[in-house]
Amino acid sequence: xxxxxxxxxxxxxxxxxxxxxxxxxxxxxxxxxxxxxxxxxxxxxxxxxxxxxxxxxxxxxxxxxxxxxxxxxxxxxxxxxxxxxxxxxxxxxxxxxxxxxxxxxxxxxxxxxxxxxxxxxxxxxxxxxxxxxxxxxxxxxxxxxxxxxxxxxxxxxxxxxxxxxxxxxxxxxxxxxxxxxxxxxxxxxxxxxxxxxxxxxxxxxxxxxxxxxxxxxxxxxxxxxxxxxxxxxxxxxxxxxxxxxxxxxxxxxxxxxxxxxxxxxxxxxxxxxxxxxxxxxxxxxxxxxxxxxxxxxxxxxxxxxxxxxxxxxxxxxxxxxxxxxxxxxxxxxxxxxxxxxxxxxxxxxxxxxxxxxxxxxxxxxxxxxxxxxxxxxxxxxxxxxxxxxxxxxxxxxxxxxxxxxxxxxxxxxxxxxxxxxxxxxxxxxxxxxxxxxxxxxxxxxxxxxxxxxxxxxxxxxxxxxxxxxxxxxxxxxxxxxxxxxxxxxxxxxxxxxxxxxxxxxxxxxxxxxxxxxxxxxxxxxxxxxxxxxxxxxxxxxxxxxxxxxxxxxxxxxxxxxxxxxxxxxxxxxxxx
Numbered sequence: 001x002x003x004x005x006x007x008x009x010x011x012x013x014x015x016x017x018x019x020x021x022x023x024x025x026x027x028x029x030x031x032x033x034x035x036x037x038x039x040x041x042x043x044x045x046x047x048x049x050x051x052x053x054x055x056x057x058x059x060x061x062x063x064x065x066x067x068x069x070x071x072x073x074x075x076x077x078x079x080x081x082x083x084x085x086x087x088x089x090x091x092x093x094x095x096x097x098x099x100x101x102x103x104x105x106x107x108x109x110x111x112x113x114x115x116x117x118x119x120x121x122x123x124x125x126x127x128x129x130x131x132x133x134x135x136x137x138x139x140x141x142x143x144x145x146x147x148x149x150x151x152x153x154x155x156x157x158x159x160x161x162x163x164x165x166x167x168x169x170x171x172x173x174x175x176x177x178x179x180x181x182x183x184x185x186x187x188x189x190x191x192x193x194x195x196x197x198x199x200x201x202x203x204x205x206x207x208x209x210x211x212x213x214x215x216x217x218x219x220x221x222x223x224x225x226x227x228x229x230x231x232x233x234x235x236x237x238x239x240x241x242x243x244x245x246x247x248x249x250x251x252x253x254x255x256x257x258x259x260x261x262x263x264x265x266x267x268x269x270x271x272x273x274x275x276x277x278x279x280x281x282x283x284x285x286x287x288x289x290x291x292x293x294x295x296x297x298x299x300x301x302x303x304x305x306x307x308x309x310x311x312x313x314x315x316x317x318x319x320x321x322x323x324x325x326x327x328x329x330x331x332x333x334x335x336x337x338x339x340x341x342x343x344x345x346x347x348x349x350x351x352x353x354x355x356x357x358x359x360x361x362x363x364x365x366x367x368x369x370x371x372x373x374x375x376x377x378x379x380x381x382x383x384x385x386x387x388x389x390x391x392x393x394x395x396x397x398x399x400x401x402x403x404x405x406x407x408x409x410x411x412x413x414x415x416x417x418x419x420x421x422x423x424x425x426x427x428x429x430x431x432x433x434x435x436x437x438x439x440x441x442x443x444x445x446x447x448x449x450x451x452x453x454x455x456x457x458x459x460x461x462x463x464x465x466x467x468x469x470x471x472x473x474x475x476x477x478x479x480x481x482x483x484x485x486x487x488x489x490x491x492x493x494x495x496x497x498x499x500x501x502x503x504x505x506x507x508x509x510x511x512x513x514x515x516x517x518x519x520x521x522x523x524x525x526x527x528x529x530x531x532x533x534x535x536x537x538x539x540x541x542x543x544x545x546x547x548x549x550x551x552x553x554x555x556x557x558x559x560x561x562x563x564x565x566x567x568x569x570x571x572x573x574x575x576x
Contacts, residue, residue: 067244069234073100074183075150076230078222079163080126082116086165090114092128094142095219097227098149104227106149109220111136126217143167143174150180154245158202158226160184181245185229187252192236194256205229241267246296253303263302265320268502269295273331274324275338275498278346281318287346290335294322313346323498326484329535333486333493336527357395358387359402361418386419386464388526394460400453401461408434422465432458467533474529474536483535491529 076097083089096108111128113136123129146167157163160182168178189200197208202215206225209232213224234248240256240263242248254263269276274294278287291297298320301310325331339347361384389395406417408431421427435458442451475491486493 067246069237069243069245069248070101072245073098073105073153074156074227074230075153075180076156076223076227077146077150077160077163077167078157078219078226079166080122080128080217080219081166082114082118082122084162086169089166090116091139091142091166091170092118092122092133093126093219094146095221095223096146096149097220097223098153099227099230102231107220108142108145108149110142110145112142113138128218139170140174143170143176147171147174147176153180154183155180156183156185156226156230158184158222158229159186181249183230183245183249184252185226185233188233188237188248189229191252191254191256192233202226202229240264241299243267247299250299250303262314262317263299265317266295266298269298269320269322270324270500271295272324272500273326273328274322274500275331275334277321277338277342278313278317278344279319279321280316283319285342285344286316287313287344288335288338288342290328290331292328292331294324298322309346321502323501325498327535329531330484330486330493330496332531333528334496334498336531337496357389357392358385359389359395359398359419360385361420384419386468389464394464397457397460398464400457404435404438404454404457405431405461408438422461423469428462428465432462470533471526471529474533478532478536483532488532491532492525493528493532 076099078095079091080093081089081091091112092114093111094108096106097104098106111133113133118128118130118133155164161184164178164182171178186200189205193200193205197204202222202225205211206214206229209229211225211228213221213228215222215225234242237248237251240251240254242251242263256263271293273290273292275288275290276294276298277285280286289297301314323334325334386398387395389398402417402419402422405422405427409417435454439451439454442448442454471491474488478488479490481488483493485499486496488494
């Protein structure tokens, strides 16, 4: 067992690592936060063999632990002012109570010297007179103190937008910028205490909940009462599975009356990559999804998912099962396979293999729908097949591009040009030059729609050709490659098993009968292979060395596609 330390020049924190037979383990206390890069280098040269995803996962776990409500620092504020307009009126009194884990860390209670006179109505409400402010600290000194106390915390207030309006204006006059996360106890009270009180004034809530501190329309007393209210609301929010500050800040956006009772079933979910399964009261799977953070993603359906199907789906959800994987790639592949196997009602993608089309030379170009044919074999010998293609629109554009190729060359005719010709040496570059010339000719003639069609057809043709080569490479050149706990064989993951599942889920069985002999590029395999291609492309050095540097055609295809693609366009063939 070997131990060493990693020191990052961008942080004052040193991480201690232990190398044991099962891998790397961090011994850094979890309450500390490390801003370390996944590909950092120890200044003494010993940080070269640590897997980057483990460092990323470790940093994520540190950040998630820091965002726990029990570890979050709150600065509860209340302001008294000369009026209601942040630009015209001024702050007369500031109260701040800084708390963490129920413990008071710091407080501020101060008048603020102002030249503006306090209206009699405000004096009658707060009891603050002009004479009280004559010897008070200046606005600059009070705001500086508030900034120093609150800059590392979440700002909390009852109707916090009112206080933040004045605080932001004061910050700008002094030269600070207000960036804190905010929590509004008024909005949370309306969600969590609905039906229990006649109104949500701080005085009403203080009396109902029997606080030790009662609001008096004075800044510090009101801040103390609001701090007590915050702790009550955090306790109430816990019954809905809120354990992190991000969840608390979004709780006010959730329709608790409709789906609030179901939030509790999310408490068992971890903050890890994985797949989740929504089930109805009969135990039927109605929706399957993947996430880099299971708990955060599932809870997002309750507060920020605006798709029209979501409310209907949530009403049917009775239980949520989940499984975690070591890598996001494994989770993505598991999602595709599970959707194909379960075919949930609310999943609109991956459920119809017949939605894919192919282009074949037979002997002229022909579109075949929903058939599994032998793909490009990676050897440079084309079987006259291009696909699967995800839509008929793409297929038609590709036919347009290939038809233009058939008429663009003097030595070829439309009838003799085939998909195989597309990959012959020099063809793509010559086709590219003729395409650019044709687009220019059409543009000069003000035939802009035809020029745009020619451009889209060329891009689609190049992109599909590039993907065909990449899929062929993936099938024959990556066998034995490890991704997490799984191995790539013939372009698919084998031995795919979750590292954790919820207690009531049957262990995942993902054996689809994949063997050593390719059976054709089916829809299911294409979805998986595109996921694996994205994973490999994220490992830029390995991908470039293996594929691009040694293959002039692939480099050329990328350059040709880029040359015809406007900067604002998105032509990622894997996402279309």
